Amino acid sequence: MIIKQSEFICSAVTPKQYPEEERFEVAFVGRSNVGKSSLINTVTNRRKLVKVSGTPGKTRLINFFLINNEYNFVDLPGYGYAKVSKSEQLKWGKMIEDYLVNRPQLRKVILLVDSRHKPTADDVMMNDWIKHYGKEVIVVATKIDKLKRNEINKNLKLISETLKLDKETKIYQFSSLKKQGVEQLLEEIFKDYDLVE
Numbered sequence: 175m176i177i178k179q180s181e182f183i184c185s186a187v188t189p190k191q192y193p194e195e196e197r198f199e200v201a202f203v204g205r206s207n208v209g210k211s212s213l214i215n216t217v218t219n220r221r222k223l224v225k226v227s228g229t230p231g232k233t234r235l236i237n238f239f240l241i242n243n244e245y246n247f248v249d250l251p252g253y254g255y256a257k258v259s260k261s262e263q264l265k266w267g268k269m270i271e272d273y274l275v276n277r278p279q280l281r282k283v284i285l286l287v288d289s290r291h292k293p294t295a296d297d298v299m300m301n302d303w304i305k306h307y308g309k310e311v312i313v314v315a316t317k318i319d320k321l322k323r324n325e326i327n328k329n330l331k332l333i334s335e336t337l338k339l340d341k342e343t344k345i346y347q348f349s350s351l352k353k354q355g356v357e358q359l360l361e362e363i364f365k366d367y368d369l370v371e
Contacts, residue, residue, distance in 0.1 A: 180218040185235040204286030206252035212350035254296040288314035319349035
């Protein structure tokens with residue numbers, strides 16, 4: 175799969191504001207500062223498609239991007255940032271839940287976890303939540319370049335066990351810095367939709 179075109183469509187807070195087209199959608203979710211914006215920019219080969227912020231918790235809206243004029247990538251708000259008020263966290267949670275429940279175009283959810291750390295309680299809850307709503311989850315371990323070679327398998331095993339993944343469920347390794355894992359991730363995202371080139 176080659177992404178040749180990508181552009182911002184709109185931001186939304188409520189389902190009424192979602193794009194009306196029937197394109198299928200792939201959503202990206204993860205805790206604040208997990209590297210979500212960098213991953214989307216890397217896979218689309220656009221350095222500034224999604225704003226990368228040094229301040230965690232900056233994505234406060236659901237952002238829609240048109241890819242190859244055929245489908246949408248959807249950037250969901252990051253979760254788990256302690257400096258955001260409880261009421262703000264609840265609002266983001268409702269926004270994410272509304273999207274998962276009310277969006278029939280949603281086909282797959284990419285759950286990003288930091289490869290350097292054990293998944294948080296929020297990561298576990300998000301994984302369970304997505305599955306509860308019957309959506310396919312693809313788990314991506316970000317910042318893999320920050321690990322030594324002998325740490326990778328141990329950390330991937332910890333992620334798998336913490337999220338209670340099936341033994342056959344693959345965790346995709348990703349590095350925005352080294353552009354590692356781009357082809358494998360895109361192939362997995364689009365393998366069911368006859369869009370792999």
